[in-house]
Amino acid sequence: MLGWTKISRSLYSVAPPWANLDISRDCWEWGLEHRTEFYVRAYRYFSTALPKSLVQHRLYFSQDQRGFGEDAFHSLWYQLFINFRPRKVLEIGLYRGQTISLWTLIARQLRLDCAVYGISPLTADGDSASNYLKTIDYEQDIKSHFNHFQLPLPNLCRAYSTDATAHAFITSEAWDWIYIDGNHDYEIAKQDWNHCSAAVKSGGLIIFDDAALYSGYHAPAFAFPGHPGPSRLVQEIDKNQFQEILAIGHNRVFLKK
């Protein structure tokens, strides 16, 4: 028997002929006012407009507990790459490498010389929000997924984002964007924000995962609205310094002025 999640997913998959599937930059502002409808657009964009190689990448990471996330987030990253053409990007919290391998794949397809970095303990250690598989060698595992897609290996920093080595690593570069998806407890998310907001370039981005609980977004049954820690933290962002420019589900994108 189909569960409610599957029924909900298939209901949203079928776009009526008049449905607007545009998630290009011209629509981002509208999307901030209509977060739920925009999420559905991004979900449908995934199956109707995203390059097939990126759809295949998502299908691969959807199997065997290889990744978290949602189909619509592949649409988000593709849009960000097309619009910002970043040269140096960082992810905090890697798990099995879905997002950093997607970035590397998109960069290759766009013929973009983009250096991809990640900070993670590369263990099963998590936070109060999640449990991770304990029997994996995470570093080898990430490499195996890069090899599967024949991608150049990423630059990894084995640390917690709160470690001194990670601080030094974050502040050693001027980043085009940083994606924060490590420890979701408020105090840690706040420390991550403080370090990353200083290190990202002017005109660069910080993308917060799991941050839409108090944003007016109503997640469909197959999607996740977020955790209290990041959701609270993003409410405190100084609008004089950072402007929210795009939101797709619980992923929210802030531009440094």
Ligand SMILES: C[S@@+](CC[C@H](N)C(=O)[O-])C[C@H]1O[C@@H](n2cnc3c(N)ncnc32)[C@H](O)[C@@H]1O
């Ligand atoms: C939800 S998973 C990340 C999923 C990943 N972004 C992806 O797209 O597949 C969170 C990851 O953050 C790691 N983590 C937990 N606390 C961390 C911290 N303080 N700094 C960096 N990574 C952390 C966990 O071990 C886990 O691998």
